[in-house]
Amino acid sequence: MDIGALFQIAAVGILVAVLNQVLIRAGREEQAMMISLAGIVLVLFWVIQYVNELFTEVQTLFNL
Amino acid sequence: MLFRFAGAAAVILGCTGLGFYYAMRDGLRVKELLEFKKALMILASEIEYMRQPLAPACGNIARRTEGTTANFFQNIAANIETAETAYQSWAAAIATAKPTSHLAPEDWEALDGFGKTLGYLDKNMQKSAIGLCIDYIDEKTNQLQTRSDKNKRMYHSLGAISGLIITVVLW
Numbered sequence: 001m002d003i004g005a006l007f008q009i010a011a012v013g014i015l016v017a018v019l020n021q022v023l024i025r026a027g028r029e030e031q032a033m034m035i036s037l038a039g040i041v042l043v044l045f046w047v048i049q050y051v052n053e054l055f056t057e058v059q060t061l062f063n064l
Numbered sequence: 065m066l067f068r069f070a071g072a073a074a075v076i077l078g079c080t081g082l083g084f085y086y087a088m089r090d091g092l093r094v095k096e097l098l099e100f101k102k103a104l105m106i107l108a109s110e111i112e113y114m115r116q117p118l119a120p121a122c123g124n125i126a127r128r129t130e131g132t133t134a135n136f137f138q139n140i141a142a143n144i145e146t147a148e149t150a151y152q153s154w155a156a157a158i159a160t161a162k163p164t165s166h167l168a169p170e171d172w173e174a175l176d177g178f179g180k181t182l183g184y185l186d187k188n189m190q191k192s193a194i195g196l197c198i199d200y201i202d203e204k205t206n207q208l209q210t211r212s213d214k215n216k217r218m219y220h221s222l223g224a225i226s227g228l229i230i231t232v233v234l235w
Contacts, residue, residue, distance in 0.1 A: 012229065012232055015229045015232065019221075022222060023218070026217075027214075
């Protein structure tokens, strides 16, 4: 797994958290929630291929 | 690699600029509304004390105001002699000024409503129509100033942070 992907996920996490706080302070809770959701979906899209690799690895390891 | 950095800088700067533009938009609208208020107050005094017809009154207003408002009243002063009614030239001036202005459609509706009263009411009625329009502008500017103070910092941070997020996602 490329270490760059980890840094990218961390950066998106930090920026989404800051954006969330900014929007909550401005009284826009709904948009803040949408931004958090969008961040989660984005990171899930990145991570899903690694999760898939993990499952395949486990399957081959235990001959399932 | 150089292109990647240049692209990242362009995206961040572009998004930050967009954030600043959005933060500035309410301020520009307030400025234009206040300029229209000034124009209407001059119009009221032209009607009350100078007893000027609309064409020279609008010409005077155009000279004493600036930006969109000046062009708007200049347009009316130029067209009012040839138009059938005062409202026709007022509506034509609105149609010309709309694309270059920062005013919202509701502001133009209020000004259009005032334009319909132009030219056929007596002095007192005309003054109260101007007063009504000025009241609308006062209320709107108060609302916008409160909203602008609240949203300014949010738009600044929103622009910069969304630029950073796009850069990280595309890196």
